[in-house]
Amino acid sequence: MVPLNHVIALSAILFTIGVIGVATRRNLIVMLMSIELMLNAANLAFVGFNRIWSQVEGTPTIDGQIFVLMVITVAAAEVAVGLGILLSMFRNRDSVNVEEVNLLKW
Amino acid sequence: MVDFGTESDLLRWIPLLPLLVAIHHGVSIGVLRRPTPPRVAAVFSCAAVLLSFVLSCIAFRDLLALPADSRVLIDDVYTWIGAGIGSSAISAEVSFRLDPLSAVMILIVTFVGSMIHIYSIGYMEDDHRDDRGTQRFFCYLNLFTFSMLVLVLGDNLVLMFLGWEGVGLCSYLLIGFWYSDSWNAYCGSKAFIVNRIGDFGFLIGILLLFGALSETGHPAISFAGIEEHFDGIVGMTVAVPEWMPFGPEWKLVNVIALCFFLGACGKSAQIPLYVWLPDAMAGPTPVSALIHAATMVTAGVYMVCRLSFLYAAAPEVSAVIAWTGAITALVAATIAITQNDIKKVLAYSTVSQLGYMFMAAGCGGYTAAIFHLGTHAFFKALLFLAAGAVILAMHHEQDMQKMGGLWHRLRMTRVVFFAGVYAIAGFPPFSGFFSKDEILVAVWVSDVPGHMWLYGIGMATAGMTAFYMFRLWFLTFCGECRAPNGVRNQIEDPNGFVLNPLWVLAFFSVVAGMAGLPQVWGDIIGIEESNSLANFLKPALVAGEPHLIEHSTELWMAASAVGIALAGTALAWLFYIRKPGVPGWLAEHLSGFYRTLLNKYYVDEFYDAVIVRPLVAVSDRVLYRFIDVRLIDGIGANGTARGIRAIAADGLKYAQSGLTQSYVLFMIVGAVAIVGYLLR
Numbered sequence: 001m002v003p004l005n006h007v008i009a010l011s012a013i014l015f016t017i018g019v020i021g022v023a024t025r026r027n028l029i030v031m032l033m034s035i036e037l038m039l040n041a042a043n044l045a046f047v048g049f050n051r052i053w054s055q056v057e058g059t060p061t062i063d064g065q066i067f068v069l070m071v072i073t074v075a076a077a078e079v080a081v082g083l084g085i086l087l088s089m090f091r092n093r094d095s096v097n098v099e100e101v102n103l104l105k106w
Numbered sequence: 107m108v109d110f111g112t113e114s115d116l117l118r119w120i121p122l123l124p125l126l127v128a129i130h131h132g133v134s135i136g137v138l139r140r141p142t143p144p145r146v147a148a149v150f151s152c153a154a155v156l157l158s159f160v161l162s163c164i165a166f167r168d169l170l171a172l173p174a175d176s177r178v179l180i181d182d183v184y185t186w187i188g189a190g191i192g193s194s195a196i197s198a199e200v201s202f203r204l205d206p207l208s209a210v211m212i213l214i215v216t217f218v219g220s221m222i223h224i225y226s227i228g229y230m231e232d233d234h235r236d237d238r239g240t241q242r243f244f245c246y247l248n249l250f251t252f253s254m255l256v257l258v259l260g261d262n263l264v265l266m267f268l269g270w271e272g273v274g275l276c277s278y279l280l281i282g283f284w285y286s287d288s289w290n291a292y293c294g295s296k297a298f299i300v301n302r303i304g305d306f307g308f309l310i311g312i313l314l315l316f317g318a319l320s321e322t323g324h325p326a327i328s329f330a331g332i333e334e335h336f337d338g339i340v341g342m343t344v345a346v347p348e349w350m351p352f353g354p355e356w357k358l359v360n361v362i363a364l365c366f367f368l369g370a371c372g373k374s375a376q377i378p379l380y381v382w383l384p385d386a387m388a389g390p391t392p393v394s395a396l397i398h399a400a401t402m403v404t405a406g407v408y409m410v411c412r413l414s415f416l417y418a419a420a421p422e423v424s425a426v427i428a429w430t431g432a433i434t435a436l437v438a439a440t441i442a443i444t445q446n447d448i449k450k451v452l453a454y455s456t457v458s459q460l461g462y463m464f465m466a467a468g469c470g471g472y473t474a475a476i477f478h479l480g481t482h483a484f485f486k487a488l489l490f491l492a493a494g495a496v497i498l499a500m501h502h503e504q505d506m507q508k509m510g511g512l513w514h515r516l517r518m519t520r521v522v523f524f525a526g527v528y529a530i531a532g533f534p535p536f537s538g539f540f541s542k543d544e545i546l547v548a549v550w551v552s553d554v555p556g557h558m559w560l561y562g563i564g565m566a567t568a569g570m571t572a573f574y575m576f577r578l579w580f581l582t583f584c585g586e587c588r589a590p591n592g593v594r595n596q597i598e599d600p601n602g603f604v605l606n607p608l609w610v611l612a613f614f615s616v617v618a619g620m621a622g623l624p625q626v627w628g629d630i631i632g633i634e635e636s637n638s639l640a641n642f643l644k645p646a647l648v649a650g651e652p653h654l655i656e657h658s659t660e661l662w663m664a665a666s667a668v669g670i671a672l673a674g675t676a677l678a679w680l681f682y683i684r685k686p687g688v689p690g691w692l693a694e695h696l697s698g699f700y701r702t703l704l705n706k707y708y709v710d711e712f713y714d715a716v717i718v719r720p721l722v723a724v725s726d727r728v729l730y731r732f733i734d735v736r737l738i739d740g741i742g743a744n745g746t747a748r749g750i751r752a753i754a755a756d757g758l759k760y761a762q763s764g765l766t767q768s769y770v771l772f773m774i775v776g777a778v779a780i781v782g783y784l785l786r
Contacts, residue, residue, distance in 0.1 A: 024767075026767070031766075098766040098767070101764075101766070102764030104764060105763055106759040106763075
């Protein structure tokens with residue numbers, strides 16, 4: 001069986017990659033992908049912890065998996081909206097560079 | 107013995123009728139903005155008050171049908187304010203109480219009120235200053251009648267206070283009735299503000315009395331309830347600071363009684379709060395007659411009599427009342443001597459006569475006070491209304507120095523006017539003679555400290571009253587006519603609406619004394635029990651000592667009162683008919699004294715310098731310019747706005763850079779901070 005530490009380590013690595021991606025890249029598509037990466041890192045942690053939880057309780061539980069389904073749904077919705085924004089942005093500016101979208105400032 | 111009374115559903119309609127008409131008038135001019143024709147509005151108002159009078163008579167008859175020692179009618183309408191539970195529960199009922207005291211009052215209020223309402227039809231007819239004026243006037247007048255009736259019929263102090271404030275409001279509205287002249291508005295405000303001071307005392311008195319009764323476990327609020335449990339608070343004391351006089355403990359009843367008397371001082375224009383009444387003459391003359399002579403200003407006397415059980419337990423305060431009344435009577439009479447405005451003379455005369463009533467009440471002569479209240483209501487209303495007739499005839503001229511010789515021109519008015527003058531001067535057998543005598547006897551037999559001095563002051567005031575009233579009479583009706591030529595040929599008696607109520611009031615000014623004919627006169631003309639008013643009132647009041655006085659002494663006192671009134675009259679005749687130069691000569695040679703009197707002892711100027719100006723200065727400089735403008739506006743409101751602008755507009759706004767990456771950075775830093783905090 002894969003130990004919990006490994007699962008958490010993988011999840012943390014994936015999450016960090018996601019955060020760095022969002023923070024450093026200027027391409028909106030890549031940023032969205034990074035966000036997906038972070039969400040999936042969280043999903044991985046959920047699933048991993050769920051297994052430990054089942055052992056502690058003594059009975060199999062699926063709370064973590066249910067939460068993962070929830071997150072996937074939210075992620076799907078978020079991608080739909082995000083890609084919609086991206087599309088209209090590209091139509092208007094011929095670019096997906098977020099540095100060019102800075103009208104809303106002081 | 108405390109009597110909780112017999113039920114009667116009639117009483118509520120007595121105050122309700124004028125209220126309904128007042129609401130009708132108010133709605134049609136204020137809300138619908140379609141005034142009723144003036145005559146119709148006036149007829150409505152008069153009908154309401156006349157009906158109230160009829161109902162009062164019926165209620166009075168019902169009251170007389172009861173046995174003499176349990177003459178109380180109660181009309182419980184509904185619970186107005188209810189609070190608390192169990193033994194601490196209070197409820198202020200809207201409930202009306204008719205006992206001999208309030209019966210006398212409502213008869214006076216509704217009867218004199220009806221006469222004055224009818225008079226007003228004629229008096230306000232030529233008033234074209236405002237197209238809605240007539241209805242507005244009658245609206246206020248009816249509202250006043252309602253409030254006054256609530257005041258006297260109210261069965262508890264809270265309801266009485268409602269009426270008390272109501273009459274004050276109507277007084278204010280009616281003094282400033284012709285508000286386009288700012289002087290009238292000023293006088294109205296002055297009356298209102300000075301009355302506030304008294305009302306403050308009244309309210310404190312109610313709360314103290316209620317608090318004390320609650321401590322005994324009987325939080326009563328109706329008069330019967332208060333009287334029943336009153337013995338429990340007689341022994342209570344309040345601690346006061348060492349430096350206060352009569353310290354370190356005051357009797358609670360004295361404090362309560364003083365607070366109530368402060369209220370009476372304000373409403374009934376006694377020293378030190380009398381200054382508003384002379385200025386209240388800025389209102390229309392019927393108002394001066396109804397509110398500022400016959401009814402509202404007597405509310406203080408009524409209140410002291412209503413709480414006679416309280417004042418009987420506070421003899422020190424009773425002495426204060428007697429002395430305040432006596433000094434007011436004397437001071438106001440001296441001022442009245444020098445005034446030239448016909449209404450001002452009558453106003454100071456009213457203050458003086460009210461002082462008389464308080465002197466009687468303070469000496470325990472509550473029946474004498476109410477008796478004089480009644481006769482005074484008739485003859486002073488008559489005098490004011492007759493003066494109003496004169497003023498109408500003179501085309502709104504009020505200066506007596508520009509009148510004179512009206513004897514030949516106002517052939518009707520002169521008769522009624524003379525009846526009033528004769529009654530107030532105290533000549534037998536007119537009403538003023540008997541009531542004034544009763545007061546002097548009550549003062550004579552009382553045990554108030556220095557009551558012989560009080561008697562002397564009463565006699566001196568009686569003489570001065572005769573003097574200034576006949577001065578007014580001679581200046582107005584005798585001698586040469588001093589009116590300008592244009593007016594002189596147009597002087598004629600007023601119309602029937604004005605004149606007929608005068609005849610009625612004159613009749614009662616003459617005969618009202620018979621209601622309280624002192625026993626000594628009853629014995630002479632052979633009536634077994636003559637002082638019917640006093641006997642009727644006695645169960646409602648805490649009876650003082652019976653008159654322990656020889657009939658011969660009483661007759662001698664009456665004779666000397668008439669003598670001093672005659673002397674005053676003769677002096678007035680000498681000054682203003684026989685040797686018209688004398689007043690001028692006196693004014694010249696005693697100019698300091700004369701000027702002091704003419705300027706009313708400079709009391710207004712004194713109040714202005716000591717109270718009004720410092721108050722205005724503090725309000726303006728400290729409260730307005732410093733606290734309001736600097737603190738609340740400057741630091742509070744604008745300061746907050748400036749502070750937020752300094753932080754947000756000049757600093758935080760740069761966080762909104764428009765760079766997505768920086769927002770992401772903030773988010774990450776925030777998330778890390780929160781997680782770091784949770785994992786600490």
